[in-house]
Amino acid sequence: MFKPALIASFAAMSLALGGCTSSLTGDTYSRDEARVVQTVRMGSIEALRPVKIEGTKTPIGAGAGAVVGGVAGSGVGGGRGSLVAAVIGAVAGGLLGSAAEEGLTKTQGVEITVREDDGSMRAYVQEVEPNQVFRVGQRVRILTVDGTSRVSP
Numbered sequence: 001m002f003k004p005a006l007i008a009s010f011a012a013m014s015l016a017l018g019g020c021t022s023s024l025t026g027d028t029y030s031r032d033e034a035r036v037v038q039t040v041r042m043g044s045i046e047a048l049r050p051v052k053i054e055g056t057k058t059p060i061g062a063g064a065g066a067v068v069g070g071v072a073g074s075g076v077g078g079g080r081g082s083l084v085a086a087v088i089g090a091v092a093g094g095l096l097g098s099a100a101e102e103g104l105t106k107t108q109g110v111e112i113t114v115r116e117d118d119g120s121m122r123a124y125v126q127e128v129e130p131n132q133v134f135r136v137g138q139r140v141r142i143l144t145v146d147g148t149s150r151v152s153p
Contacts, residue, residue, distance in 0.1 A: 038145040043116035045138045051125060053109040063094070112151045114140060124151050 112134060113123045124142065132153070134140070140151050 033145050033148065036145050038143045041116050041118075041142045041144070043114040043140060043142060045112060045134055045136050045140060046115050046121065047111075047113040048134055048136060049111040049113075050128075051109045051111050053107045053125070053127060110134065112140070114142060114151065116142065124149055126150055 108128045109125050110128050111123055111125050113121065115121050122142075134151075134153070138153065140153055143150050143152065
């Protein structure tokens with residue numbers, strides 16, 4: 001009785017956390033950005049630096065973890081002991097779920113410093129794309145829509 005509920009809870013948590021991930025690469029657009037006019041600027045890369053992009057911190061990870069922890073804790077003991085274990089399990093699960101969400105959605109990024117053709121110098125951070133390599137001195141396009149910019153070769 002306890003194992004099927006625990007397995008179902010872990011599956012629900014995995015699905016919930018999977019829905020939290022979103023791409024921050026230069027070639028990914030949100031639905032709202034599609035078919036919207038973008039400002040295009042040109043420039044040359046002055047510097048590149050690897051950075052870490054922290055994971056998301058939404059209530060979903062904590063909530064899913066609390067459910068799993070509460071279900072797991074309720075299977076311990078009987079009567080009042082079961083209730084206390086469920087509460088402790090829910091709190092611990094919420095903390096672990098939140099940490100798991102942040103860890104699973106953390107990603108490797110790159111800070112791209114560009115000297116734009118108008119002489120201005122700006123830095124852009126985006127997720128590293130596996131098949132895209134930037135080099136110092138490379139000409140790039142900077143596309144901006146609604147305050148969101150991306151750099152592309």
